[in-house]
Amino acid sequence: MKLYHYVHCPFCIRVRMGLGLLNQSFDSLVLAYNDEKTPIALTGKKMLPILVDDSGTARNESLDILKALDKTKCLNWELLDQHLAEVETLINKIGSPVHSLCMPYWIWTPEFNDESRLYFQTKKEVKRGPFKNLIHQKESFITELESILNTELEGNLHPFYKSSTLTIIDIMIAAHLWGMYIFPEFQFTETLHLYLQRVRALTHFDYHQDFWK
Ligand SMILES: N[C@@H](CCC(=O)N[C@@H](CS)C(=O)NCC(=O)O)C(=O)O
Secondary structure: OEEEEOOOOHHHHHHHHHHHHOOOOOEEEEOOOOOOHHHHHHHOOOOOOEEEOOOOOEEEOHHHHHHHHOOOOOOOHHHHHHOHHHHHHHHHHHHHHHHHHHHHHHOOOOOOOHHHHHHHHHHHHHHHOOHHHHHHOHHHHHHHHHHHHHHHHHHHEOOEEOEOOOOHHHHHHHHHHHHHHHOOOOOOOHHHHHHHHHHHHHHOOOOOHHHHO
16 A cells, blocks of 8 residues: 655644554655645645555545555544544634644645645745744634633543544544644643544554654
8 A cells, every 4th residue: 555645734744643543554655745746646746645555546635545454443423423423623723823834834844845845835934924923823723722621622532532532533533633743832631642642642643653664
């Protein structure tokens, strides 16, 4: 199997975590953000993650990829079905401040070069405004994120989200939060840090593995 992904992308991290949990080996292919040709040739869209299975079928949509891989249904998809609207709202609420805080930092990791950095920044600034302004507003994004984590996440961890065992919902939450580990002015509470580290250990996730091959 081949996984085409971006290191920072939360949807790609979902698939990397799922593959790790399921002990599925795969070729990890990190694409440059400005590479439009490769994803379009595979699926017709410029969107990652893309998983190409052993039969050569290319698939996107992180949850569809994971559902197809999880043959034994160990990720408890019923729990997601039961809480779908609530989880989607939570992920969107987390994603908004996380993306505003992390995008200006992600572009300075080894994943990007001058061309892909300019491509990413130009594209993302259309929706979010100048990265410079995002950094100037960082305190208010941090306050927004902390309030969501405090009121809508921590109390639901038992020790996983509404569950005593890891489910697809934990992979979705952890993948979206992982980027905050690179943000210098932010610190997870001990409860959340331990939760994320539990997900990391069970999924054998190594955020930076592709930078150090
Ligand atoms: N619903 C998709 C979302 C994937 C997605 O949004 N990927 C982003 C990266 S985080 C992407 O490929 N964006 C391409 C672009 O903006 O050029 C999934 O779950 O896989």
